[in-house]
Amino acid sequence: MAETLQFELVSPEKLLVSEPAEMVTVPGSEGDFGALPRHSPMIATLRPGIIDIYEGGNIRNRIFVAGGFAEVNEERCTVLAEEAVPVSELKAEDAAARLKAAEEALQAAETDQARAQAKRAHDVAVAMQAALSGGQPAAH
Template sequence: MADKIKFELVSPAKLLISSPVDMVIVPGTEGDFGALAQHAPMITTVRPGVIDVHDGGKVSNRIFVAGGFAEVNEERITVLAEEALPVADITHDMYSARLQAAKEALADAKTDGARIAAEQLLSIAQAMQAAAPRH
């Protein structure tokens, strides 16, 4: 097995994960990318979606993030996420309430700024719905 990459997931409130893993798949704004050790340095924005952490030949962890930033270099990948929670913890109520709120915000939006903000909320809610475990 090749070298491991150090994966750090940080939310504003705390450092959520900091551990060496085999590979991390991150939903970048311009497409998903996998980061292994010795990855070329890059900085990218992250869209709402799911981060897959691969370790020991399987997906060891799936985490939903509501957008953020990722910095990759040879040794580590740092994901700054404003909101992050394990995919397994997403419930139907959680995203349906958000979908509802986002749709209302979108309908009420009068200025361009408010509309953009509402659309962002909606896309987060939709990504959450897509990420939710099937029952």
């Protein structure tokens, strides 16, 4: 049996995943990274994208995250996600509605803070649509 690390995914509502994994790929703000057993300690910010959980050399589970933070060490990868949804539960109509709302908010934004919030919502909606089509948006 392959060596594993403990993977935990926590959202504001609850602990979503706590299980061993051979590898976890995470959408870091500076690019995707893979967390493996005996990984060097690091903390990273996340961009909207997909976390892939591997077992037996194959992807066992895919989870969309809207952003957050990851802490990795030799034995564990912990993700604190702003929002997390299994890719299998994403719906195209929800992503389209979020994108429309974000575009409307961008047009209506009158302050830098409002524009930044609307841009963030837009980035999440675009990443959600990319997850539905089987891909990941490019890192910014």
